[in-house]
């Protein structure tokens with residue numbers, strides 16, 4: 013049988029709708045995210061394209077009441093307290109980010125492995141970013157929202173050691189995941205404004 017004609021994906025129209033209606037979400041209901049759904053979106057992530065088949069992504073799922081979640085939130089609190097430029101807001105900002113990390117129904121850290129050269133590191137980082145987008149689109153298809161953060165939760169160097177990530181890997185983000193309580197609006201320039209046809 014010719015495998016090229018097996019139709020196992022959704023029609024393009026629903027893929028396009030999924031892409032365009034996905035939004036960054038950071039405001040979640042209390043509803044728990046079943047592990048089975050987390051498995052499904054992680055499985056979507058690992059089907060991202062990756063040059064040389066390095067499969068460079070690594071995921072760390074921090075259970076809601078687990079020790080790792082608490083320690084990552086505490087490290088982030090500590091980093092925020094001492095590093096944000098406006099020290100007048102340091103305490104409230106540190107408290108807020110810790111509370112948000114503890115409250116998120118699901119929390120996943122994503123790392124990209126080093127490939128031993130600047131070229132492969134860059135390819136790996138790009139591939140892992142594709143994996144995150146896969147995960148976010150799969151999450152959206154399951155009614156979940158995701159907030160990708162490269163901010164405070166990713167800054168304390170102790171997080172990498174806490175998670176057991178490779179020391180020379182690169183942190184790609186901390187993903188807040190849950191069922192949306194509110195979905196923000198977003199906008200884009202028209203593709204024709206950012207495209208030159210030559």
Ligand SMILES: Cc1cc2nc3c(=O)[nH]c(=O)nc-3n(C[C@H](O)[C@H](O)[C@H](O)COP(=O)(O)O)c2cc1C
Pocket residue numbers: 034035036037160161162163164185197198199
């Ligand atoms: C690499 C990357 C890092 C991001 N980091 C943050 C972040 O640290 N904090 C945040 O609020 N949003 C972050 N975002 C989400 C963007 O702000 C968001 O995608 C953008 O506002 C467009 O909104 P949309 O995703 O709903 O279309 C990040 C997105 C990407 C792709």
